[in-house]
Amino acid sequence: MSANNRKASRLPTSRIQFVLNSPRKIKNAQAPLRKLVGTTEGKRPGAINKNSSFSLKKKNTVSIIGNKNVRSVPQKASLSNGRSIPFESSYTKKAPPTNGSFKNVRSRIQYPPPPPPLPLPPSPTKILKEQSAALKAHLQELYKEKEYYATINAQKQNEIQEIRRAQEEYIEEIENKNQRIIEVQAHRKELEGEIETVMQQTDILLVEKKELISKIDSHKNELETKQNTIKQQAETIESNSNYIQELTSNLQDRERERRDLHNLLQDLKGNIRVFCRVRPPLPSESNDLAVLKFPKELPVNKRISIASIKINYLGKKREQFKDYEFDQVFDHEATQKDVFNEVSHVVQSVVDGYNGCIFAYGQTGAGKTYTMAGPSDPTPETEGMIPRAVGLIYDLMQNLKAQHWKFKMEGQFIEIYNDSIRDLLAINPSSSSNIKYKTAHDENTGTTQILNARTVNLDSPETLNRVLKAATQNRAVAATKCNARSSRSHSVFMIRLIGTNENLNETRVGSLNLIDLAGSERLSKSESKGNQLQEAKHINSSLSHLKTVIEGIRKDSSHVNFRDSPLTWLLKNSLGGKAKVLMLVNISPLEYSRSETESSLDFATHVNSTHVGSTIRKN
Ligand SMILES: Nc1ncnc2c1ncn2[C@@H]1O[C@H](COP(=O)(O)OP(=O)(O)OP(=O)(O)O)[C@@H](O)[C@H]1O
Ligand SMILES: [Mg+2]
Known part of the structure; x- marks a missing residue:
């Protein structure tokens, strides 16, 4: 209460x-x-x-x-x-309280005086208007707020999407990382396995290393001993090398002496030497052989006699022998090697720095090409003078290396056909007929070269084989009645050898001409006609000039006309002066060829009696 x-x-x-x-x-x-x-x-x-x-x-x-x-x-x-x-x-309280009951007594409530009147409230319309305006303003604010919140909402939605995307990416990344972790773990396992193996191998290697170290130690000791030995040997080598130097200088002196003696010997033998070779009869020729004799009395292997049948006044047949003597005579049994043994002296002179000239002379089919180049399919036994000469030059060059000689060998291979020069090594032989070839003599070195002809560096036997093959293919070959493989041109293989010795400050230049002359048969016999007649005329004229030139040299004539034919002009340096000339006269063993054989032997005898250079030839 x-x-x-x-x-x-x-x-x-x-x-x-x-x-x-x-x-x-x-x-x-x-x-x-x-x-x-x-x-x-x-x-x-x-x-x-x-x-x-x-x-x-x-x-x-x-x-x-x-x-x-x-x-x-x-x-x-x-x-x-x-x-x-x-x-x-x-x-x-208006009345005093009465005793007794208040039966039907009226009570009265006295109100206090009214408070001062309150200000009049505004009219409802105004209030409503104000309220409406306030509400509108409020509504506007609410709209703005709504827009603001819508914008915020959109931003937040974007953010949420971004976050979701990022979350997805994170999830993916996490998945990838998980995958990677699995892979790495697997790889780790593998590596652990490998490490295990490597460790095992390392253990093995360590053991091996230990063994090796002990071996190295023992080798070191060995090495030390050997080094001492080497030191001693080096001292010996030094003293030996001084000795070798002394020997080399002696050797060079001896070599010079040998060279001078060899040259003297060649001079004594004669600078123009003539060999005669009789070819063996071919299987089809055994019925028609000439009577030939090779007297065995002194001088041995230098004479040949050929018989002609004469009928005396009584009508009796009589063999009359005609004797010839040369520097060497090779009968039908002589091998290529036998011939080359004698030819090799000229090759030696060329390496010594002289000019040399070896030519094969003889009638068609007498064996000139066989002697110079060898047969078409040569073997080491049958190969001719050209490959043998080059082979010997290689060997001599090799030997001289020890005496500090360095050599360069180059070659040209030409033919003189109908008095004009053709390059047998031309890369394009068909166009070589348009090229003007010219013989050029070098007075300083005393060598000869053909201008515009291809020069090949003969640095190996393989190159030489290629050169010979190419030249053989290019060589003009025309069939005649005398020999099916007849060569109708003079072929000249010109080798130039340049040797230098820096120790001695010396240079040697030598040249060697290896010539396979065209057949020397008489026109009447070869029954040549047309082109072949022309060929035969040129051949005979050039051989006749060769004979004249050699005769001029023999007479020591001050004026020898080498220019009369391309062949003699080409051979100017290798026929005159100190040149070593070797003529191989090839003759046929047939009776049918006897008159040609005699003609060749007469020509050779003529050459044989010729004096060349400073020394008079002695037999
Ligand atoms: N010493 C020899 N041993 C064996 N066969 C030979 C010998 N010399 C020549 N012949 C053979 O005789 C034939 C004629 O030889 P080759 O062709 O060398 O004569 P050629 O003098 O060069 O003739 P041409 O002047 O016509 O060129 C060839 O079949 C050759 O193989
Ligand atoms: Mg020939």
Whole structure:
């Protein structure tokens, strides 16, 4: 119970005035006060209850006509319009309390004076308008706020999407990394296995290393011993090398002596030497052989006799022998090697720095090409003077290397056909007929070269073989009645050898001409006609000039006309001066060829008696 109510319960019950706290509201409501509701209602008889009557007597004053025991103060009054008004917690006592019962006593509530009037509230329309405006403004703000939040929302959505994407990427990355981790783990396992193996191998290697170290140690000792030995040997070598140098210088002196003696010997033998070779009869020729004799008495192997049948005045047949003597005579049994043994002296002279000339002379089919080049399919036994000469030069060059000689060998291979020069080594032989070839003599070195002809470096036996093959193919070959493989041109293989010795500050230049002359048969016999007749005429004329030149040299004539034919002009340096000339006269063993054979032997005898150079030839 509140403090007010406690006070009220002690007040006399005859007349009680209560003041309404909101008389204006009651007035405006214009509704009769229906009842008063008090907390003491029903506490005891005579308390204000639903049967108590009351009325609004004065403004703000409620009179309650209650039962005699009305002691409670209502707390609120209910109006007929359903509203309730609370009472002020004060009261005014208008009449003194009476003793006895308050039967049908009217209580009156004295209201306090009304408060000053409140300012008039604004009109509802205005309020509504203001409220509407406020609401609109509020709504605007809300829209703005909505837009703002929509923007924020969109941003946030984007952010969320970004985050999702990033999240997906992270997830993917994590998956990849997981995968990678699995792979790495597998690889790690493999590596661990490998490490294991390597460690095992390392263990093995360590053991091996240990063994090796011990071996190295023993080798070191060995090496030390050997180094000492080497030191001793080096000392020996040094003293030996001094000795060798002495020997080399001696050797060079001996070599010079040998060279001078060899040259003297060649001079003594004669600078023009003539060999005669009889070829063996071919299987088809055994019925028609000439009578040839090779007398065995002194001088051995230097004479040949050929018989001619003479009929005396009694009609008797008689063999009459004609004797010839040369520097060497090779019968039909002589091999290529036998011939080369004698030829090799000229080759030696060429390496010594002289000019040499070896030519094969003889009628068609007498064996000139066989002697010079060898057969078309040569073997080491049958190969001719050209490959043998080059082979010997290679060997001599090799030997001289020890004496610090360096050599360069080059070659040209030409033929003189109908008095004009053709290059047998031309890369394009068909166009070589348009090229003008010219013989050029070098007076300083005393060698000869053909201008515009191809020069080949003869640096190996293989190159030489190629050169010989090419030359053989290019060589003009025309069939004649005398020999199916007849060569109708003079072929000249010109070798130039340049040797230098830096130690001795010396240079040697030598040249060697290896010549396979065209057949020397007489025109009447070869039965040549047309082109072949022309060929034969040129051949005979050039051979006749050769004979004249050699005769001129023999007579020591101051003017020898080498220019008369391309052949003699070409051989100028290798026929005159200190040149070593070797003529191989090839003869046929046939009776049918006897007159040609005699003619060749006469020519050779003529050459044999010729003096060349400073020394007079002695037999
Ligand atoms: N010493 C020999 N041993 C064996 N066969 C030989 C000998 N000399 C020549 N012949 C053979 O005789 C034939 C004629 O020889 P080759 O061709 O060398 O004569 P040629 O003098 O060069 O003739 P041409 O002047 O016509 O060229 C060839 O079949 C050759 O093989
Ligand atoms: Mg020939």
